[in-house]
Amino acid sequence: MNEYDSARLAALLEFHGWLPAINTEKADVILVNTCSVRAKAEESAIARIKDLKPLKNHSKALKIGVLGCMAKNRGESLFKDLPFIDFALAPNEYEKLPQTLNSQLSTLNSKNIFAKLSNNYSTFIAIQSGCNMKCSYCIVPYVRGMERYREPDSVIREIEAAVAKGVSEVTLLGQTVNGYRCKGLSFAGLLKLVADVKGIERIRFMSPHPKLYTGELLEILLGEPKIAPHVHLPAQSGSNSILKKMKRQYTRENYLSIVEVLRSSNPLYGITTDVICGYPGETEDEFEETLMLLREAQFDSAFMFAYSSREGTSSALEKESLTEAQKKARLQKTIDLQHKITLERTKLMLGRCEKILLEKPSRRNSVEWVGKTGNFRKVIVPSQPNFREGMYVDCVIEGIKGHTLRGKVNG
Ligand code: SF4
Structure with missing residues (x-):
């Protein structure tokens, strides 16, 4: 979501006459788009912003702005912790950005800004x-x-404009993306419209x-060939009692029934997830149920975290039952198990012919390219003279290095 916001902000600024700077040293403005989802994300953002302070000492004219959820979450206290920043804008204030910059930078001739573009x-x-x-x-x-929710027309117009610039892969984003509903259109209905572009x-x-x-959604996921066979489906816990405390509104049985439908249609359907270890009150048995879920669902990979309390949430009021060391030990056990499962799942790809989207030349080896399969696996293939970004090629998976696949493109 933040990458998307950064790209939209870059487009908005370009529209208002700003240009991307080649690096932070050459920038008139540095914007840091932040995430608040975990305490660690905020800590990383704060550290990154503090790293920018020496630039500010070199150039008094440089403006540093903090955008995103941390700006909203921390409010005025952000300026106490980071007194050298010039402004902060929350996600619902982004349209004020050009005006904020113009008032901050009225004396500058050039207009360079550092932003990440897609x-x-x-x-x-x-x-x-x-x-x-x-x-x-x-x-x-x-x-x-x-x-x-965005109106379907506006979504389709943005996709058509992206296609006109060469885009062929689109990722629809939302915090609960499949809850989309607008003007009588469900998420499944929107997917159909996007597939028709x-x-x-x-x-x-x-x-x-x-x-x-929903049944309608599963039907289109399995029936529309343009929809990639991969889903990131956050499970968080494998224990029904913990899921209830988390207010997740599903049971492990509901969750596994989705996995069953997807994998019975395609055993290599990519399923990745998020897991939280050591939620307040999590017993050893409840934790074991999470490990069992990992084994049963056979996730291709997972983002795994030790529980961290976020002020303002209802779980922050619950008494923590585990020490940091105990939470870390559970997390490590989860990571070790998932690594084994990931390796087993990776081996299943050997010998398969896969259509990959070429992304870029490999950073480690200039005679190789990096691509992605439909089920979201990274594949390294030897370079060919006609390779270019965004090209689809068929390759045979011939080997594995770590969790990365190595393939060969014929012709
Ligand atoms: S579904 Fe739950 S975890 Fe996901 S963004 Fe909403 S509140 Fe957060």
Whole structure:
């Protein structure tokens, strides 16, 4: 979501006459787009902003702005912790950015700004923002507000404009993306419209909520060939009692039934997830149930975290039952198990013929390229003279290095 916001902000600024700087040293303005989803994300953002302070000492004219959820979450206290920053804008204030910059920089002749732009072949499109779910541990509904949906026409227009610039892969974004509903159109209905856009070859979406899987959605996921066979489906826990405390609104059985449908149609359907270890009150048995879920679901990979309390959420009021060391030990056990499962799942790809989207030349070896399969696996292939970013090629998976696949493109 933040990458998407950064790209939109860059486009907005370019429209108002700003240019991307080649590096932070040459920038008149540095914007740091922040995430508040975990305490660690905020700590990383603060560290990154503090790293920018020496630049400010060199150039008094440099302006540093903090954008995103941390600006909303920390409010005025941000200026106490980071007194050298010039302004902060929350996600609902982005349209004020050009005006804020103009008032801050009225004396500057040049207009260089540092921002991350999306690539030419694949783009993110936000279709929904905010979240109505109120999971007990999550700060997102407090910083992003209630759910809002973009009109289908506006979504399709943005995709068509991206296709005109060479994009063929689109990732639809939303905090609970499959809860999309607008003008009588469901998420499944929107997927159909996106699949009909000429020039779109691969559709992804992030992040769906397990509670919001409908029969209609499963039908299009399995029936529309443009929809990539991969889903990031946050499980968080394998224990029904912990899921209830987390207010996730589904059971492990509901969750596993989605996995079953997807994998019975395609055993290599990529399923990745998020897991929180050591939620307040999590017993050894409840933790074991999470490990069992990992084994049963056979996730291709997972983002795994030790529980960290976020002020303002309802779980922050619950008494923590585990020490940091105990939470870390559970996290390590989860990571070790998932690594084994990931390796087993990776081996299943050997010998397969896969269509990959070429992304870029490998940074480690200039005679190799990096591509992605539909089920979201990274593949390294030997370079060929006609290779270019955004090209689809068929390759045979011949080997594995770590968790990365190595393939060969014929012809
Ligand atoms: S569904 Fe839950 S975890 Fe996801 S953004 Fe909403 S409140 Fe947070």
